[in-house]
Amino acid sequence: MDGSAARERLALAVDMPLAQGLALYSSVAPFMGYAKVGLSLFVEHGPAAVTAFQKLGGRVFLDLKLHDIPNTVELAAARAGALGVALLTVHAAGGEAMVKAAVKGAREGAQRQGHPPPRVLAVTVLTSLSAADVTDIGFSSAPEAAAQRLAQLAVRAGADGLVCSPREAEGLRRLLGPSPFLCTPGIRPAGAERGDQARAETPAFAVRAGADLLVVGRPVHTAPDPVAAARALALEVSSG
Numbered sequence: 001m002d003g004s005a006a007r008e009r010l011a012l013a014v015d016m017p018l019a020q021g022l023a024l025y026s027s028v029a030p031f032m033g034y035a036k037v038g039l040s041l042f043v044e045h046g047p048a049a050v051t052a053f054q055k056l057g058g059r060v061f062l063d064l065k066l067h068d069i070p071n072t073v074e075l076a077a078a079r080a081g082a083l084g085v086a087l088l089t090v091h092a093a094g095g096e097a098m099v100k101a102a103v104k105g106a107r108e109g110a111q112r113q114g115h116p117p118p119r120v121l122a123v124t125v126l127t128s129l130s131a132a133d134v135t136d137i138g139f140s141s142a143p144e145a146a147a148q149r150l151a152q153l154a155v156r157a158g159a160d161g162l163v164c165s166p167r168e169a170e171g172l173r174r175l176l177g178p179s180p181f182l183c184t185p186g187i188r189p190a191g192a193e194r195g196d197q198a199r200a201e202t203p204a205f206a207v208r209a210g211a212d213l214l215v216v217g218r219p220v221h222t223a224p225d226p227v228a229a230a231r232a233l234a235l236e237v238s239s240g
Contacts, residue, residue: 006237007033013217028230036061050083059086067091070098074105081109085118092122092150099157122154123163127186144168166201173210185215203236
């Protein structure tokens with residue numbers, strides 16, 4: 001895999017003040033093709049946060065994890081599609097009708113503005129949840145089995161891809177084949193602090209497991225040299 005291919009498999013989570021996030025993404029953009037705009041940044045700045053990263057040439061991953069009644073999600077997804085985002089997240093736990101509504105809204109919103117439709121990615125089990133947490137919220141199975149059940153529901157509903165822990169990616173590939181786009185947050189280079197990520201893994205692990213896109217935040221944000229950290233991530237993805 002060459003450097004340009006590795007770049008298209010890395011997303012920088014820009015969960016920080018907008019000016020700081022723009023400066024950081026601008027510096028690491030040669031190695032990271034996506035800017036992931038999360039809930040806090042979008043609540044503070046709205047669509048302006050999306051357009052700011054688009055002006056830098058980044059493909060925007062709008063990570064709102066929509067989870068509401070189908071009509072509300074369809075309307076929100078249509079607005080996101082109209083912004084020209086590349087990726088949009090919803091919670092698979094919202095159910096099949098909600099995921100279908102998100103896909104419909106995102107495609108129609110993008111079409112109205114002449115944008116390519118975003119990939120709608122369904123979040124399975126948050127990477128911050130441990131096995132005990134998964135049991136506490138009502139699943140009778142381990143995180144991997146819960147993720148597989150939610151993934152099947154989401155794909156059946158028309159989701160373009162899934163958000164899962166790197167640990168679940170290989171099992172989802174075996175279960176669902178090559179077509180779902182798999183996004184894995186919770187990426188931590190070897191030796192890095194895991195923070196609140198209970199099911200994190202290294203970039204090489206995620207690539208070998210079948211992930212298409214790796215989301216990285218704090219290992220770049222907090223690095224003494226963020227550009228060097230992003231370059232190292234791209235090299236590890238290439239070698240993986």
